[in-house]
Structures are given as structure tokens and as C-alpha cells.
Amino acid sequence: MPENSEEQPVKLTITHYRKPQHTHEAFINWMVESHLRVAIPVFKKHGLISYHLFVTPPAMNLSLKEEMAPIKPSWDFAGYDCVIEYIVPSFQIMRNIMSDPGWQESLKDQDDWVDGPKALLSIGHSIPYLLNGEAVNLPV
Template identity: 65%
Template sequence: MAEGDQPVKFTITHYRKQEHTHEAFIKWMVEEHLPLAIPVFKKHGVIEYSLFVTPPPLNDALKQEVGQVRPTWDFADFDCFIEYTLPNAEVIKNIMSDPDWAVALKDQDDWVDVPKALVSLGYSTTYVKDGKAVN
């Protein structure tokens, strides 16, 4: 993981374990996991963290509507998409090796279908902001 001149985006998708509802899963993420995780993020210089929640009714409606126009498209069915903005990729390793991160993940195996996670690392360039073209 080479360092660049600009911050990197690290993303991960999460599927909940099927014994939990989507709502209960997101509640666990926000009310139990994040209070433990945020101090670790601060310690390691995470610039931004966002949780993109994907409720099944919205995704089902999207699939019904857009699927008619684009029948060959696959539609994501994960419960959330997490996006980190980091100063560099080294921060990922630093967080994952932090003992406090293990504490933040203590209940993960009860809630998250970990083998289904999809991760990516890259850069983000904004082309429209506040309704105006940039770059």
C-alpha cells in the first residue's frame, strides 16, 4: 500500500447476520460499535468516516424501477457501506493492529456476516459540489 499525496478512501460493505433485522443491525452499528470505534479513529488520524445505510425497501424499489430499464445490472443488497477518508493507507494497518480496535469489534461476529465483506482502496475526485461543476 503506497502512500500518495492525497488522502485515500477505504471502503467496506457489510451484510448483517440473517438472524438480525436490518434495523437492529444498524442500531448495533451506531449505538454499540461506533462509540467504541470513534476514539480509535481519532487516535489514528481518520479524516472522515461515513455510514451509508441501505434499507431493503429502498433497494427493492430501486431494483424494481431501474431494473426494468437496466435488466443486466446487479443491485447491491448489503446493509451498509462504510467509507473512511484517511491521510494514507498505513492508517488501515495501524487501526487493525490497535488493541482498542479489537475491543470495538468484540461483537462483530455476532452481527456481521464477515466473509461477505467487500473492501476497496482508492482516491476520490469530486466533479460536482453544491450543484456546481468543479475540477
């Protein structure tokens, strides 16, 4: 498993597609009202730094695709419903979260909602270069 050898927070992302029998809106509602309601206390217990849900409504993606097609015809456009972003002090924190019974409880309905085989997981570091309108982390 990945380790954080540089002692900086680790960012994990996972893309999720909903199962086709659910609308995008119902899927996001399930994520927030059912899954996160149970998961947030587990995140707090184990020291998760932050959790963001990047919601990608189909209508917005279609509009973007139509606008960008003449400019970048070779580009493909994501069809997932959301990207989950976790920031943790180390990957060990994610191990701790995933082994917590509360986390398992938060996932109890996941197979009914999430098209698991389409999920895409990534790990790395998030490095800002513009914060509050100011350039940061650039060579002097």
C-alpha cells in the same frame, strides 16, 4: 500493503451484510450504538479524516430494483446492509487503527452481527467533480 504515493487521502470502503438472524434495523443500531461508540475515539486518536456509514435499507433497494428493472433489466442490485467509507491521510493510519487495542475492543461482537465472508473491501481515491453545485477537477 497499499501505499499512498500521490500524497492525497486514501478512501477505503467495505460492504457489510448482516447475519440473517438480525433485522437490518437491529444491525445498523449495533453498528452505531455498540461498534462506533468504541471506534470513534480510536479514529480520532489516529487522525482518521472522515468516516461515513452509507445505510442501504432493503425496502429502498427493492423499490429501486422494481423501478429500474424495465429500464435496465440486466443490472444487478446490491443486497448489503451498509457501506463503510473511511478517508485517511495514508494507509499507514489504517494499519495504526487496526493494531490499536481500542479497535479490537470495537470489533468484539462483530462475528455475531456481520456476515464476514460476504464483505467486500476496496481502496482508492475519491475525486469530486461536482461540489455544492459547482464543477471541480475538470480539465479547463
